[in-house]
Amino acid sequence: MMMLFDMIVYDLSAEYEAALIITLLCIIISFWAVMREREDLHRLILTELVEIMCLVIIALVATDLAEALILPGLVVGIAEFLALSELYIEKEGLRKAPENVLHIEVMDSAPGIIAVIFVIYGIILSGFTGGAVAGLGLLFYFMCRGSSEKREIIETVSGYAWACWVVAFIVFMAVPQYWFFGVIIAGAGIFAKVVAKMSLIGTMNGDGGEGDV
Amino acid sequence: MTGIIRRISRILQNHNNLVGVYAFVVIAIIIVGLLLQSPLTYDQDQLYPKSIDKNSSLDPYDRGGVPFGQTNVVSQYPENEPYLGYVTAYLTPVSLWISETTRFMGTTIVSHPGGIIDEILYNTRGLDTIIETAILFVAFTMAMFLFTRRREE
Amino acid sequence: MYNLPSPQIEGEILAYIPFGDIVYYFSPYTLVLFIFALTFTALAILSRPEKQVDIAFGGDAYYTKEIPEKQMRFQRFMAISCGLATMAGVTTGDIFNFTLLTAMVGICNIGIVASVKNKHVLDNAYEYGILAMIGTLPLFGAAAIILATTGTLSLWEIFTPAVSVPVIAKALLVIGVIGEGMAPVYVAKAEITRAPGAPYVLMIHVSSLLMFLRVVEIIISM
Amino acid sequence: MISFLLYLLLAVFIGLLYHGIHRKVIARIQTRPGPPVWQEFLHTLKFSFKQTWIPMTASQLMFVAIVVIMIAIWVGGLYVLLTGGSLLILFAIFLLHKITEHGLGLSSGSPYGKFGAIRSVISAASEIPLFATVGAIYMVTGSLMISDITAYEAANGPLLLSVIALPMAIAMYVIVLSKVPYNPFGIIEAKEIVSGNKTEHFGVWRAGLETGFAIKTFVLLAAFVTLFIGALPLWLLLIAMLIVLLTMSFICALTPMLSPYDAVTIQALIIGFVVVYVVIAGVIL
Amino acid sequence: MLVLGLGILFIGGFSSAFPQPKTYINRIINIEITSFGLLLVMLYYNETLALVTFIAVTVITTFVLVRVIERREAA
Numbered sequence: 032m033m034m035l036f037d038m039i040v041y042d043l044s045a046e047y048e049a050a051l052i053i054t055l056l057c058i059i060i061s062f063w064a065v066m067r068e069r070e071d072l073h074r075l076i077l078t079e080l081v082e083i084m085c086l087v088i089i090a091l092v093a094t095d096l097a098e099a100l101i102l103p104g105l106v107v108g109i110a111e112f113l114a115l116s117e118l119y120i121e122k123e124g125l126r127k128a129p130e131n132v133l134h135i136e137v138m139d140s141a142p143g144i145i146a147v148i149f150v151i152y153g154i155i156l157s158g159f160t161g162g163a164v165a166g167l168g169l170l171f172y173f174m175c176r177g178s179s180e181k182r183e184i185i186e187t188v189s190g191y192a193w194a195c196w197v198v199a200f201i202v203f204m205a206v207p208q209y210w211f212f213g214v215i216i217a218g219a220g221i222f223a224k225v226v227a228k229m230s231l232i233g234t235m236n237g238d239g240g241e242g243d244v
Numbered sequence: 245m246t247g248i249i250r251r252i253s254r255i256l257q258n259h260n261n262l263v264g265v266y267a268f269v270v271i272a273i274i275i276v277g278l279l280l281q282s283p284l285t286y287d288q289d290q291l292y293p294k295s296i297d298k299n300s301s302l303d304p305y306d307r308g309g310v311p312f313g314q315t316n317v318v319s320q321y322p323e324n325e326p327y328l329g330y331v332t333a334y335l336t337p338v339s340l341w342i343s344e345t346t347r348f349m350g351t352t353i354v355s356h357p358g359g360i361i362d363e364i365l366y367n368t369r370g371l372d373t374i375i376e377t378a379i380l381f382v383a384f385t386m387a388m389f390l391f392t393r394r395r396e397e
Numbered sequence: 398m399y400n401l402p403s404p405q406i407e408g409e410i411l412a413y414i415p416f417g418d419i420v421y422y423f424s425p426y427t428l429v430l431f432i433f434a435l436t437f438t439a440l441a442i443l444s445r446p447e448k449q450v451d452i453a454f455g456g457d458a459y460y461t462k463e464i465p466e467k468q469m470r471f472q473r474f475m476a477i478s479c480g481l482a483t484m485a486g487v488t489t490g491d492i493f494n495f496t497l498l499t500a501m502v503g504i505c506n507i508g509i510v511a512s513v514k515n516k517h518v519l520d521n522a523y524e525y526g527i528l529a530m531i532g533t534l535p536l537f538g539a540a541a542i543i544l545a546t547t548g549t550l551s552l553w554e555i556f557t558p559a560v561s562v563p564v565i566a567k568a569l570l571v572i573g574v575i576g577e578g579m580a581p582v583y584v585a586k587a588e589i590t591r592a593p594g595a596p597y598v599l600m601i602h603v604s605s606l607l608m609f610l611r612v613v614e615i616i617i618s619m
Numbered sequence: 620m621i622s623f624l625l626y627l628l629l630a631v632f633i634g635l636l637y638h639g640i641h642r643k644v645i646a647r648i649q650t651r652p653g654p655p656v657w658q659e660f661l662h663t664l665k666f667s668f669k670q671t672w673i674p675m676t677a678s679q680l681m682f683v684a685i686v687v688i689m690i691a692i693w694v695g696g697l698y699v700l701l702t703g704g705s706l707l708i709l710f711a712i713f714l715l716h717k718i719t720e721h722g723l724g725l726s727s728g729s730p731y732g733k734f735g736a737i738r739s740v741i742s743a744a745s746e747i748p749l750f751a752t753v754g755a756i757y758m759v760t761g762s763l764m765i766s767d768i769t770a771y772e773a774a775n776g777p778l779l780l781s782v783i784a785l786p787m788a789i790a791m792y793v794i795v796l797s798k799v800p801y802n803p804f805g806i807i808e809a810k811e812i813v814s815g816n817k818t819e820h821f822g823v824w825r826a827g828l829e830t831g832f833a834i835k836t837f838v839l840l841a842a843f844v845t846l847f848i849g850a851l852p853l854w855l856l857l858i859a860m861l862i863v864l865l866t867m868s869f870i871c872a873l874t875p876m877l878s879p880y881d882a883v884t885i886q887a888l889i890i891g892f893v894v895v896y897v898v899i900a901g902v903i904l
Numbered sequence: 905m906l907v908l909g910l911g912i913l914f915i916g917g918f919s920s921a922f923p924q925p926k927t928y929i930n931r932i933i934n935i936e937i938t939s940f941g942l943l944l945v946m947l948y949y950n951e952t953l954a955l956v957t958f959i960a961v962t963v964i965t966t967f968v969l970v971r972v973i974e975r976r977e978a979a
Contacts, residue, residue, distance in 0.1 A: 046906065047286035047545060053910045055278065057917040058534065059271050064921030065953060066267035072525065074263065076931050078530040079965055080920050083935070083942050085490060085534040086958070089915060091540040093949040095292040095307075099364035099542070100493060101946075103376035103973065104537050105961050107500050110383030110967055111533070113524045116972045117387040118511050120961040122519035125975040155338070159365065159373075160953050163960035170964065186388070193381060200370045202371065204416055210327045210367065214334065214584060217366045224377055228384055229964060249888070253880035259585045262524050263531070266576055270535055273572055277565025284563055287548035291418075296950055301916035320418040320551050331949055368417040372494055375485070379501045382478050386508040388469050393512075405762035407705050426708050429695070433715055436688060444680035447728035461676055461728070587740040591733065595678045595725035602721050602740060610711050615762070617707070617754050 050091050058084045071123075075115060082108040102159055146172035153226070162222040166229020171229055189227030195220030268316050292364060307332050307360045318362070319368045331363040401555045406618050410464065419491040425613045425615055429586045430487035430607050438480030441473060441596045449593040451488045462593050466507070476597035479505035485602040487611045492543055495615070496573065499608050503529035503577035506601045513592040521588040526561070531577025536559045539570035555619055562619045573610040578605025623701065630697055633857065634833025636793070637840070638800060644839045645801060646813030658746050663829040676728030676887050685722040686827040692716060693729070693834040700838055700845070702847065703766025710753055713794075716835065717743045720807060723828075724816030729783040737805045746794060746850030751894040752787040755798055756846070758900070759783055765845065772849035779847040783900055790893040793886060795839045796867050800832075802872040803820035804882045840864060905948045913941025928973045932966060 044058040061080045068074050089101050119125075142224070155163025199217035202209055254263055261389045300306035307314060315329030324329050335343065404533045407426035414421040423431065436480055438519050446469060448461040466473070479502055486498035510518055542549055543566045554560060585607070639656035646653020675680050696712040699705070708890075717739060724736025757763050759778065760771040778784040797804040808815040820828055840860040842850065850861060877885065923930045939962055944956045961967030 033414070046939045048284050050906060050910060051284055051545075052278065055274050057430050057910075057914050058538070059274055060914075060917050060921050062267040062271050062531070066264045066271070069260070070974065071527075073926075073927060073931065074527050074964070076928060076935065076969060077380065077921070078527060079594065079969070081531045081534050082915075082937060083938050084917070085537050087533075087942050087945055090949060090951060090954070091542055092290075092545045094290045094294055094359045094952075096290070096364060096369075096550075096556045096955045097541070097949075098951045099292075099369065100372075100537075100541070100544075101951065102361075102365065102957055103372055104499055104533070105954075105957060106376050107497070107533060107959050108380050108530075109965055110380045111500075111504050111526070113521070114383040114386045114507065114511070114967055115530065116524060116968050117390040117521065118507065118523055119972060120955070120975060121511070121948065122523050123392050123976070125978070138396055145974050150964050155342075157362075160957045160960070161959050164402075167963055170967070171968065189381075189384075191378060195373060196377060200374055203367050203370055207325065208325045209271065211334070214331055214362060214366060217370075218362070221373070225339075228380055232278055245529050249884050256884065257880040259524050259588060263527050266572075267531065268530055270531075270569075270572055273535075273568045274565065277563070277568055284508055284542065284544055285645075289548045290544075291549060294900075294950070304952060313437065320413070320554070321415065321420065324415040324420070325417050341408075343619060346484070349548050353604060368420060369491075369493075371416045371419045372497060375482075375494065375497045375501060378478070378482075382475070382501065382508060383504050386504070386511055389512060390657055393467075396448050396672040404703075405764050405767055406757070407707055407763075426711065429708055431710055431716075433692075436684075437718075438685055444678050444684070447678035447681075447726055448676040449728050449733065450730055452730060455815050522812055585707050587737045589719070590725070590737055590740055595722070595728075596681050599681075599718070599722050599725055602743075603718050606714050606718060606743070610714060611754070614707060617757055 049086070052082065054087050054091065057087070071119065075112075075119060078115075079108075079112065082112075086222065143172070153222075159221050159225060162225025163224070165190060166226040169230035185227050185230055189224055192220045192223035192227060196224060222240060291320055292360070293318060305359055317362070317363060325368055328368065329363070331367055332360050401553065401616060401618070407614055413490070413525060419494050419530050420551070421485070421488045423488060423557045427488045427611070431484055432609055434480055434483040434487060434603065434607055436472060437596075437600060438484065441476040441480060441600055444595060444596045446472075446594040463588075464594055471512050472509055472594050472597040475488045475505050475508035476600040479509065479600050479604050483607050486493055492550050492555065492570075492615070493537075493540045494550075494593065495611070496540045496570075499536060499574055499577045499612075500529075502604045502608055503532065504545065506578070509591045509594075509597050509601055509609075510592045513594075515565045518589055519560065521585040524585045525589060528579050532573050535572030536577060537553065539573055541564040542569070552618075565575040567616050567619060571616060572614055574608055578608045622874055623698065626701060627694060630834045630837040631830055632658070632833075633860075634664060635829070635839040637861065637864055638732070639641060641799060641801075641864060643867060644696045644868035645872040648869065659829065659833070663833075664824035666821070666829065667823060668824075669822045669860065671824065674727055674729070674819055677819065677871075678726045681722065681726040682820075683824070685719055685726055686824050689716070689831040690827055692719065693831050693838060696838045697834060700765060700842055703764060703769070706753060706756065706763045706765055706816050706846070709838075711763070713839070714743075714746070717746065720816055723820065724807075727819035729817040729819045732815070732816050734806050735818070735880070738874040738879050739816060740881055741879055741884075742797070742804065742806060743840070744887065746797065746886070751890060751897050752790050755784070755787045755893075755897040755900070758897070765842075769845060769850035777848045784847065784895045786893045790890050791813070791843060791846070793889050794845050795863075796870060797886065798839055799836065799864070799867050799871065801871045802867070803871065803877050804886060805876065806882050814863070834865075856891065909941050909944030909948060911941070912944060912956055913938055916941050926969075928976075932969055934965070936962075 059086055061077065065074065065077050065081065068077055086101055086104055089097055089104055149168025149171070150165045153161040153168065155161070158166055195216050199213045199220060202213035202216065256265065258339055295307070295308045296304050307317070312330065313333070315332045317329045317332055319325060319328055401407070401424065407422065407424045411423045411425065411428060413423070446464050448463060450459055450461050452459045482498050482501040482505060485504065486495060489495050489498065507522050507529060510522045513519065540550070543555065543562055546563055546566070547555055547560045549555060549560070553564060586601065590601065592598055636656065636659070638659040639654070642658060643653045643656050668823060673682050687852040692712050692715050696709055699708050699712070721736045723730040724734070724739060753763065756768065756778070759781065760768050762768065762771070772778060779788050796802050800808070801804045808817060817825070817828060840863055841856060844856055851859060915962055916934060920931055920934030923934050939958070943955055943958065946952075946958070
């Protein structure tokens with residue numbers, strides 16, 4: 032029965048090196064740009080370019096392990112990115128809230144529906160990716176509706192989710208026979224964790240002004 | 245000689261040049277590294293290798309195996325993971341249902357608890373995921389601290 | 398199985414803790430680093446920050462800087478996370494785990510000084526931050542190249558003489574750790590240590606130097 | 620254990636004595652009478668019986684702990700050296716010393732201490748690449764255990780005479796030089812910032828520091844001699860250490876203190892040269 | 905597809921490294937091109953989970969960036 036399926040097993044030796052060298056060339060280009068760039072915000076944008084190049088190198092390995100490594104790489108990127116952008120605002124003293132440049136009609140009508148779609152798909156996906164997708168939906172919602180008082184709740188949720196995750200890890204390491212329990216806790220925990228973090232960004236949109244004014 | 249040293253010190257002590265100097269060093273390392281040892285051959289003997297079964301409803305993540313039974317997964321230290329491969333083949337009722345009704349939701353199903361990526365992220369390399377959520381946690385704490393403080397003022 | 402192929406570099410393995418594929422181990426060398434990181438984390442937890450004395454120019458006056466309670470708690474949290482990451486980083490036996498922990502050290506280091514309200518310190522912290530972010534490329538890039546060319550991430554496998562690691566991966570790994578911990582890249586780091594809050598600020602230096610010490614061991618053994 | 624304690628006492632004694640000799644030689648080269656060679660001893664003893672307290676602005680626990688850590692790491696260094704442990708640990712301790720220097724300055728809250736601490740971070744830039752020498756030594760001897768290295772030297776002659784190891788010896792010499800008092804790279808304790816990071820540590824704390832520094836000087840000089848000349852009987856070791864120290868005294872006496880960033884650049888250039896040399900040698904070998 | 909992906913990566917990398925005219929928004933848009941290169945590479949190796957996560961996360965990065973730029977323009 033298995034013989035009937037057309038199985039693809041990668042033979043990467045031929046293409047890996049060429050692909051890697053092209054990627055390294057791209058990296059040289061992006062680092063060249065970083066080297067030439069003097070302005071702080073442009074540098075921040077360029078770091079995203081560098082992150083993408085970083086993910087390409089990992090993606091080229093092309094095993095399941097590589098894919099599992101891309102996810103942490105992504106998260107590290109976004110986390111540092113957010114922290115740095117806050118730092119930038121702090122250091123430049125950009126206290127004045129912007130007039131809502133992104134205010135278009137869709138933002139008033141769409142958020143509910145889109146958020147629901149994203150969240151449902153995210154729940155079906157669950158786990159890490161699902162968290163990101165559902166979080167995206169909530170982010171969009173909060174960003175359009177502007178909500179600030181829920182932040183404490185979201186923070187608490189994310190704290191518990193993290194604890195869940197650690198518990199699941201301990202289950203895997205200490206009592207591996209309950210692996211099933213571990214999978215479910217971990218899936219739920221990491222989902223809640225990522226959702227919470229993503230939607231926090233959404234609540235941060237208003238930032239210091241419009242909610243209170 | 246002193247002039248050169250002074251000039252180098254002056255470049256290095258300006259913190260605005262820091263990133264530029266670093267980028268320059270990285271470029272130099274990549275170029276020199278490529279020149280020194282250009283054949284970067286791909287090792288065929290990889291951990292967690294992939295095999296794609298285009299006809300499976302779990303495509304591209306079908307790694308075979310019986311649910312609640314051992315599945316063959318190439319991990320680094322299998323003796324540390326007595327239940328290695330159990331996660332890989334497990335499908336929740338929902339995902340089982342999806343996999344029976346459709347043929348193109350493999351990604352959706354596998355990111356549902358149970359799947360090779362979960363195996364790696366939760367079981368064999370669970371610590372990586374812990375650290376990575378910890379990074380997320382730390383970075384968000386930092387952003388939220390700055391944000392909240394700015395808001396309170 | 399859990400024995401270093403060349404014990405004449407850092408000594409025989411004393412103990413190991415397996416977490417699935419990621420196995421932590423103590424050799425005399427990593428034990429020394431671990432104890433040191435532990436000591437300074439304990440210091441960060443236990444000791445109160447100093448009151449930095451500033452001289453007001455043009456007179457005999459001087460004043461001491463007090464750190465607000467909230468900011469102190471935040472700095473302490475960051476310093477402790479940084480210490481934990483360092484402790485894990487110097488004992489880990491997996492190259493990707495190591496790079497992740499190094500990235501965490503980088504972000505914590507920025508976090509320690511991010512709360513300081515001093516434009517000069519923040520400017521430097523931002524430069525450091527950019528450096529830490531672009532530093533993740535050589536770091537993860539090196540891990541990925543090692544994975545592709547050797548087919549493994551475990552340090553024991555990589556250390557065996559039969560496995561050869563390309564020079565470019567080694568160099569990228571070192572430069573990545575330098576970027577994250579900014580070990581020898583001194584300017585911005587020296588400037589951010591002007592921030593008040595000694596036991597926490599000290600953690601920046603401790604963590605980056607310890608990570609650098611660890612990567613040296615890895616590079617020599619590879 | 621008893622013999623280790625005896626060695627420890629010897630290390631403190633010799634270290635303080637050598638500090639005194641160092642000062643005396645510098646003074647004589649600069650045609651000053653200089654203090655007696657026992658001066659550092661007397662200093663340490665005097666400080667031990669002085670009134671001691673902790674400054675109000677200091678981070679109290681750290682202020683004290685850092686002195687203890689400083690002594691502890693160098694006792695550990697002496698232990699590693701005597702038992703023929705890993706060279707890597709010895710160099711780790713050397714770098715950990717940078718951290719304690721940093722901590723000393725930061726913990727007091729004094730601006731002078733702070734300046735010293737910041738300069739300590741700056742100078743770390745040039746002392747870290749020291750590891751190039753460790754890598755090179757591994758390339759030559761195939762082991763990093765000090766006992767193996769001395770065995771190698773017993774079989775093949777001192778490393779100092781081999782062409783490959785000579786630049787490493789020079790780099791290492793620069794590193795040890797940067798740790799003896801009054802050296803041109805000693806930006807941390809430069810006089811324009813009073814005593815740099817040691818400014819606020821007085822009384823018993825200062826005595827502890829001096830003891831730690833004495834062990835440090837002993838360990839570094841002994842390590843240099845053992846690494847590049849070989850295992851010697853104790854009296855010969857002490858004489859060799861003294862000779863190395865005297866060459867350093869000449870350099871210290873005749874060169875001015877460099878400005879902070881220039882000191883780093885010069886050291887970095889020297890060590891960068893060694894790194895290039897090591898890489899080239901590594902490719903050729 | 906790999907060749908196409910790497911090609912787009914190269915072109916996108918080049919154009920976002922040296923954008924004409926050099927504005928923030930222009931640079932971000934060029935980076936989106938680069939990320940398409942990455943998406944194609946991932947697709948070629950069947951790394952669909954990473955792909956989905958990447959899409960979700962890129963939106964967030966862009967969002968964070970736009971927010972910073974808005975504030976900067978407002979100031």
